[in-house]
Amino acid sequence: TVPGAPGTRSRASGYDTRPTAMNPLLPQQITFTVGGTASDGDYTFTLVDEDNNEVVVAFTRGAGETNTQIAAGLAARLNAISWANDAFDASNAGAVGTAVGKHPGKTYSWKSVAAPGTGTLLLAESVAAGGSNIAPGAVVVRSASGDPSTGSMDEIRNVTGSDAVTAVWGIAEQVQIPDEIDENGNVDRNIKPGEHASVATKGYFWLETETALSTSDTVYVRFTAGAGETAGHLRNDADGGDAKDMSAYMKVITPATSDSLFAEVSINFAP
Numbered sequence: 001t002v003p004g005a006p007g008t009r010s011r012a013s014g015y016d017t018r019p020t021a022m023n024p025l026l027p028q029q030i031t032f033t034v035g036g037t038a039s040d041g042d043y044t045f046t047l048v049d050e051d052n053n054e055v056v057v058a059f060t061r062g063a064g065e066t067n068t069q070i071a072a073g074l075a076a077r078l079n080a081i082s083w084a085n086d087a088f089d090a091s092n093a094g095a096v097g098t099a100v101g102k103h104p105g106k107t108y109s110w111k112s113v114a115a116p117g118t119g120t121l122l123l124a125e126s127v128a129a130g131g132s133n134i135a136p137g138a139v140v141v142r143s144a145s146g147d148p149s150t151g152s153m154d155e156i157r158n159v160t161g162s163d164a165v166t167a168v169w170g171i172a173e174q175v176q177i178p179d180e181i182d183e184n185g186n187v188d189r190n191i192k193p194g195e196h197a198s199v200a201t202k203g204y205f206w207l208e209t210e211t212a213l214s215t216s217d218t219v220y221v222r223f224t225a226g227a228g229e230t231a232g233h234l235r236n237d238a239d240g241g242d243a244k245d246m247s248a249y250m251k252v253i254t255p256a257t258s259d260s261l262f263a264e265v266s267i268n269f270a271p
Helices: 067-080 082-087
Strands: 021-023 029-036 041-048 054-061 088-093 096-101 109-114 119-127 139-144 155-158 168-173 195-208 220-222 243-245 250-254 262-268
Touching (some): 041 067, 041 119, 054 067, 054 082, 067 082, 067 088, 067 096, 082 088, 109 119
Parallel strands (some): 021 155
Antiparallel strands (some): 029 096, 029 119, 041 054, 041 109, 088 096, 168 195, 195 262, 220 243
């Protein structure tokens, strides 16, 4: 049997799927952390948008404010500036402030971060704008529930090391859509942020593997992906704990050899 594209059905019947889901296009999130010993003076940073427009966000300490109060002051100042509040909603939890973007896919940068005396101010991107590709055939979890009354869809994401095996919602099925070609002439079948996805819970599929995989092997799935690795792909061992035993839900029907790294797998995640 010649395998189909990854995540495609291998047999004619015996399938269950969930309602159409979405790989969401995510807004950027930036954290600003106030540390060190609080000192009098200006805590400040400058936000810059993709067109190089910028705005200064500052809080002046002068009345014994704590680091938590300084973080709250910076969040309040950001929310009070029209330009900044058009881009973000800011809040704080203790001395850590979080600015949550309002425009999915849009990226902002920062510069001129400063704190007085022995105080410190650190900015970091906690969530990148856009999101992550999902490989066809990869196992996924539901990240948000949809609401049929409003027409909103369930949202899915790649598995991570902190997810339990029981959190897996199904596999991202490869649907019949035109292939996209990248600048190097390679076919791109990934489900990208902002695109719809079909999530299968039961059936037979061609799935990519990282190792040879026989019908007698325990099926492991990669939950923790490092450089050059893909979350949701199959293998024959735990890879030091980065892959988890999914044999309760997945069974190899046609083995993957060391040459093909492609297996026919029966899945059953049905509730």
